[in-house]
Structure formats: C-alpha cells, structure tokens
Amino acid sequence: MAKIKFTVGRVTGFKCPEDVAQAFLWCDEVPGLAVRATPGSTRNRYVFQSKVNKKTRRVTIGDVSVWSIAEAKIEARRLQTIIDQGNDPREVKADQDAAKIAAAAAKKAQEAREIVTVGQAWNEYVAARKPLWSELHIRDHEKIMQPGGKPRARSKKLTEPGSLASLAEIRLVDLTPELVTEWARAEAVIRPTRARLALRLLRAFLSWCGRHPTYKTIVTSNPAQNNDARESLGKAKVKHDVLQREQLVAWFKAVKQIQNPIISAYLQTLLLTGARREEIASLRWQDIDFQWNSLTINDKVDDFRIIPLTPYVANLLTALVRRNEWVFSSPTAASGRLTDPSIAHRKACAIAGLDLTLHGLRRSFASLCEWIEMPAGIAAQIQGHKPQGVREQNYIRRPLDLLRMWHVKIEAWILEQAGIDFVATQAGLHVIKK
Numbered sequence: 001m002a003k004i005k006f007t008v009g010r011v012t013g014f015k016c017p018e019d020v021a022q023a024f025l026w027c028d029e030v031p032g033l034a035v036r037a038t039p040g041s042t043r044n045r046y047v048f049q050s051k052v053n054k055k056t057r058r059v060t061i062g063d064v065s066v067w068s069i070a071e072a073k074i075e076a077r078r079l080q081t082i083i084d085q086g087n088d089p090r091e092v093k094a095d096q097d098a099a100k101i102a103a104a105a106a107k108k109a110q111e112a113r114e115i116v117t118v119g120q121a122w123n124e125y126v127a128a129r130k131p132l133w134s135e136l137h138i139r140d141h142e143k144i145m146q147p148g149g150k151p152r153a154r155s156k157k158l159t160e161p162g163s164l165a166s167l168a169e170i171r172l173v174d175l176t177p178e179l180v181t182e183w184a185r186a187e188a189v190i191r192p193t194r195a196r197l198a199l200r201l202l203r204a205f206l207s208w209c210g211r212h213p214t215y216k217t218i219v220t221s222n223p224a225q226n227n228d229a230r231e232s233l234g235k236a237k238v239k240h241d242v243l244q245r246e247q248l249v250a251w252f253k254a255v256k257q258i259q260n261p262i263i264s265a266y267l268q269t270l271l272l273t274g275a276r277r278e279e280i281a282s283l284r285w286q287d288i289d290f291q292w293n294s295l296t297i298n299d300k301v302d303d304f305r306i307i308p309l310t311p312y313v314a315n316l317l318t319a320l321v322r323r324n325e326w327v328f329s330s331p332t333a334a335s336g337r338l339t340d341p342s343i344a345h346r347k348a349c350a351i352a353g354l355d356l357t358l359h360g361l362r363r364s365f366a367s368l369c370e371w372i373e374m375p376a377g378i379a380a381q382i383q384g385h386k387p388q389g390v391r392e393q394n395y396i397r398r399p400l401d402l403l404r405m406w407h408v409k410i411e412a413w414i415l416e417q418a419g420i421d422f423v424a425t426q427a428g429l430h431v432i433k434k
Contacts, residue, residue, distance in 0.1 A: 003028035006069045011035050014044055033076040035064060046072040048079045052088045059089050109214065118175060119145060119168030121215060125205050135335060136278045144198050163187055163198035172209070173218045177226040184229035196233050199224055241360035242367050243271070248418040250352035257351075263344045265316040266328045270358065272313050272411050274365030274383040277358045281338050283327040288317060294400060299384050307382050308404035310411040312422050365410075372413050374406050382407055 003026045004010065016023040016037035024047075027033040032050045046061035061067060061075050079089045126141050133141075145168055148161035167175070167183060180202070187195035203224035209215040210222065243251055258264040270280050279297045287296040293309040309317075323329040326337035333339050342358055349356050356364075362383065369379040377392050382403055387393045415422050 002026065005029065006033075006035075006072075008069065011044065011064050011069060016041070027073070027076075030073045030076045032080060033072060036060075046075075048076045048089075050080060050083050052083055057083075057088060057090065059093075114171065114173055114218075116172050116215070116218075117168060118164075118170050118172055121172050121209060122164075122168070122205060125208050129208070134278055135282070135339070139339075140197065141201060144194075144201055163191065163194045164202060167202075172215065175206075175219075175223050177223045177228070180223045181226060181228040181232060184232040188233050192233050193236065196236055199229060199233060239357065239360070239363075241356050241363065243354070243356060243360070243364035245368065245371065245417050247352070247354060248414060251349070251354060251356070252418040252420060254348040254352040254354075255345075258344050258348055260344065262320060262328050262330065262338060263341045265320055266338055266341055267345055267348070267358075267361070268316055269313050271361040271365060272310060272414065273307065274362050274369075274379070275307075276362060276384070277341075279384070281328055281341075284325050285322060285327055286325070288327065290314065290318070293404070297384070305381075305384050306400060308400060308407040310404075310408050312411055312415060315422070368414060369410055372406075372409055374410060378403060378406050 006025075006027050006029070010025065014023075014025045014035050014037050016039050018039050020039070022036060022038050025035040025037070032048050034047050034049065035044050036047045037044045044064045046064060046067055047058055048061055049056065049058040051057065059079055061072055061079075064072075067075070082089045082092055122141075122145050126138065130138055144162040145164050146159060146162040147165055147168070148159045150159045164183075166186075167179075170179070180199075184195060184199060187198070203222060206219055206222045206224050209219040212219075252268070255264055255267050258267070266280060269275075270277060273280065273295070275297060279299070282298055283295070288294075288309065289296075290309070293314065295307050295309050297305050297307060299305045317327060320327060321329070323331060324336045328338040329336060330338050345356075345358060366379055366383060377387070377396060378398065380387070380392075381398060387396070412422075
C-alpha cells in the first residue's frame with residue numbers, strides 16, 4: 001500500500017475509480033489511518049485499520065468535511081492505544097454506547113420516580129391488582145381516591161372527594177409518616193370510619209410500592225404504618241345492629257313493598273341465607289341447582305361453598321326475570337347486576353322504624369338461629385365462617401342434607417315469626433300472606 005503525506009487538497013480531492021468498490025488513501029505518518037472513497041460519492045471518510053487478535057479490524061472515524069487531518073491523526077493514535085491494550089475499539093465503543101444508554105435510562109427512571117404522584121401510582125396499583133379483587137373492593141379503591149365534583153347518578157348533588165383525594169397530587173417520594181398523620185387527623189374530624197378504611201388501603205398500596213421494580217427505591221418504608229395516624233382515627237365501634245324476633249314482621253312487610261322485585265328478593269335472600277352481600281349479589285344462574293336444591297357461592301374464605309336452596313328462597317329466585325347471567329340483574333348497571341341495594345334497604349328500614357345495615361342481616365341470621373337451637377357449627381358452615389376449634393377443622397364433615405334439615409327449619413321459623421304463611425308443594429311453590 002502506497003502511503004502519502006495528507007494534505008487538505010489530497011484528502012478532499014481523492015476519488016475512487018468506477019471499476020472498484022472502494023479505494024483507500026493511506027497516511028504516511030500515522031499507521032493505519034486512511035481516507036476511504038467509494039464510486040460516485042463525494043463524501044470521503046477517515047478510517048482506521050489495524051489487527052486485533054490477528055484479525056483485521058476497520059473503524060470509521062468520520063467525514064473528512066467534519067474532521068480535520070490533525071483530529072483524524074489524534075483519533076487514529078487513540079484507537080491504536082486501545083488495540084495495544086488488547087481491546088477491540090468497536091467493542092469498547094459498543095460498551096461505551098451501552099453505558100450511555102443505561103445511564104440515560106437510569107436518569108429518566110429516576111426523574112420519573114421523583115415526579116410520580118400518589119394518585120398516578122395508585123391508578124397503576126389498582127390496574128395491576130384488579131384481576132385479583134372483587135367488584136366491591138375495586139369500587140372501594142376507586143371511591144377512596146376520586147377527586148369529586150362529578151354529577152351523581154341519583155341526585156343533583158356533586159360527588160364528594162374521596163378520603164385519600166387530598167394525597168393524590170403529592171409526590172410519592174414526599175409521602176412521609178408525618179404527612180399521613182396530618183391527613184388522618186384532618187379526616188378523623190369529618191369521616192373517621194371511611195378514613196380507617198382508607199388508611200388500611202393506603203397501607204396495602206404502599207406495601208405494593210415497596211415491591212414494585214420502579215417504586216421500591218422511593219418507598220423504602222411504609223409511611224402508613226405508624227401509630228400516630230392509627231390513634232388519630234380511633235378504633236372502630238363494634239356494630240350491634242340486628243333484627244329481633246319481634247321486628248321480623250315490620251322488616252318483611254317493608255321489604256316486600258319495595259317496587260323493584262330484584263332488590264326485594266335480594267334482601268330477603270340475604271337474610272335467609274346469612275351470606276355476605278357480595279356473595280349473593282354475584283350469584284349467577286349457573287350457580288343454582290333447582291333439581292337438587294343447592295346454591296354454589298363464591299366464598300371469601302374458600303374458593304366456594306355449597307349451601308341448601310331452601311323452599312322460600314327458591315320461590316323468590318324462580319320468580320325473577322332472567323335478563324342475563326346474573327340472578328340479581330340490573331338493566332342500568334354497567335356490570336349488569338345489582339351493585340348498591342343499600343339505598344332501597346335504608347328506605348325500607350326507615351318505613352319499618354328500624355336501623356339496620358346490609359351486614360346486619362348476616363348478623364341477624366346468626367342470632368336468629370339461636371331460637372331454634374341450631375348447632376353453632378352448622379350455622380357457621382352455612383354462613384361461610386371459618387371452622388373454629390380442632391374438632392370443627394379436622395373431624396366434622398357435614399353433608400348437604402344435614403345442613404338442609406336445619407336451614408329449612410330456620411327459614412320456616414323466620415317466616416312464621418314474620419307472619420308469612422308459606423306452602424311448598426310438589427306441583428310448585430307459592431306464598432300465602434296472612
């Protein structure tokens with residue numbers, strides 16, 4: 001290879017013959033430095049060529065219109081130094097580029113971590129956990145963080161901000177135990193019950209953040225796990241709302257007068273099964289076996305449980321219209337099923353002169369079972385309570401027929417106390433009112 005002294009005229013005026021793929025003009029001063037030209041191209045480039053581990057390696061330095069001869073020589077010597085150290089310049093550059101990309105990504109991630117708000121991380125948390133939650137649990141998370149100020153479905157009033165709405169715009173990195181305690185003291189004045197639920201949900205959310213690939217570097221401890229915030233909200237009062245035997249007449253009369261037959265049947269089923277509100281609300285037609293008189297319920301403790309389908313409840317359910325897959329359907333709800341029967345229930349209780357929650361109906365079933373001396377284990381199994389004691393957990397296995405014997409008995413007793421004459425015949429089921 002002929003070598004010449006590089007000058008501006010020679011470097012820029014170097015041409016490649018048309019009959020070859022490329023041509024090189026080699027520098028006589030710096031070994032390995034050359035100008036590369038291709039046919040028809042006016043853009044000559046400085047290149048550096050040398051051997052690495054007995055293999056020829058060529059690296060492009062840059063365009064001759066951008067790099068001066070002196071700069072190209074300096075770069076060629078730098079590349080030769082890398083080779084003398086036993087390294088491939090191309091690999092070194094690739095590693096440097098990868099390091100720059102990683103550093104830029106880390107910087108971008110750090111900036112994202114520093115600007116992400118509690119509300120943004122909360123939305124990501126809810127989206128990630130949604131497949132594992134019930135609709136009620138999802139709704140609790142959405143309401144607790146809602147900004148408020150939106151029209152209500154059944155009222156002219158606007159929605160109120162959720163208990164955690166005041167924390168939504170705060171950066172996640174700025175959420176401290178002191179800030180959570182300050183929030184708790186403010187919420188304790190206006191809605192302590194909802195705030196206690198909000199604190200529990202916030203604690204679970206921050207635990208999730210502590211395991212998240214991005215947020216775990218921010219949430220190194222859980223600011224919601226502090227005694228000051230918990231003490232500010234106080235302890236929840238134990239509820240004692242329950243239907244007494246003498247109140248059954250008034251309750252059934254008011255509930256049966258509810259104009260919506262779906263809600264009326266739902267509330268009566270809730271009382272007569274002792275189940276949780278969502279367990280009955282999420283009941284599908286496929287969960288009912290009218291031939292063998294059984295209900296399959298999605299259980300909170302276990303995956304599911306099977307309880308008897310008692311005659312009066314069967315009569316209620318067969319009378320319902322089958323709009324979709326849900327037993328207690330709703331043509332207006334987005335989910336297609338009943339979502340909030342508590343409003344109608346409160347109105348019925350007001351008419352009956354009672355103060356009773358939906359969970360109070362579950363409590364009422366357990367209490368009323370005492371009147372017929374139903375074994376506590378049977379009532380607990382029907383309601384889906386976890387077995388208590390070694391004997392219940394490991395030895396007692398009750399067949400459905402045994403549960404049915406007692407379940408039919410408590411249903412008949414409740415209807416009797418409510419003043420409802422119910423007759424179940426082989427030809428069909430019907431109700432006679434006194």
